[in-house]
Amino acid sequence: MTGPEAKADLQHYLDTARDALLWKLDGLSEYHVRRPLTPTGTNLLGLVKHLAGVEAGYFGDTFGRPFPEDLPWMSEDAEPNADMWATADESREDVLALYRRVRSHADRTIDELDLDAPGSVPWWPEDRRRVTLHRVLVHLIAETNRHAGHADIVRELIDGTAGLRADNDNLAGGDEPWWEDYRDRLERTAREVGDRA
Structure with missing residues (x-):
């Protein structure tokens, strides 16, 4: 698969991960x-804010198409982890609206460039910074899925909601007692093996 079909396939996987992440806030x-x-402060809204900054950089600056809004939490002089949480002045609506604008900007880059379009990731080491749109798409699919997985675990800790989407949790079928028995079995197995070690 090459050209438009390959790009559409990659975009589909990116969009699936983006949508899974956003569903976790519903x-x-x-x-x-x-x-x-988590001990490192992982939170749902922070994951969305982080990925907004990531997409703005990779699909913007990398290809000479900078996102038109200033994202101060992504600057080199920002405090550590400023992109991983929303301040009291940043509402959920603000962060989600920003994510939608960045996503639209990124999608225009994806639509308008060929997969072999060259780019340069300024924050990567010199010997690796030359990339193509194809490589950036693969990188962002991995990055977004990684954080969607974080969001899945955080959401499950909040209220037990788990899975890929509201209409397809992609989990083994089972009611609450089944899951409790399953988890208990895993705990017993872990203890048994741990005691033998």
Whole structure:
């Protein structure tokens, strides 16, 4: 598969990951979309903000098509992890609207460039910074899926919601007692093996 078919295939996988990430915020309170649930502060709204900045850079600056808005949390002098959480002044609507604008900008880059279009990732080491749109698409599919996986776990910790999409959780069939028995079996196995080690 080459050309437009390959690009459409890659875009489909990127869009699937983007949509999975956004679904994880549905129906949650402001507190829960911001709530840090790991020792490193991973939170749902921060993941969306982070990926907005990532897409703006990779599909913008890399191809000489900078995103037209300033994203100060992505600058070199920003405080560490400024892109991984939303401040009290940044509403959920602000972050989601930004993500939609960045996504639209990225999609225009994808639509208008060929897969072999050259780019340069300024923040990568000199020996690796020359890329193509194809490589950036693959990189962003991996990056977005990685963070969608983080979001899946964070959302499950908040209220038990898990899976790929609202209409297809992509999980083994089972009711709550089945899942409790399954988890208990895994815990017993882990303890048994751990005790033998």
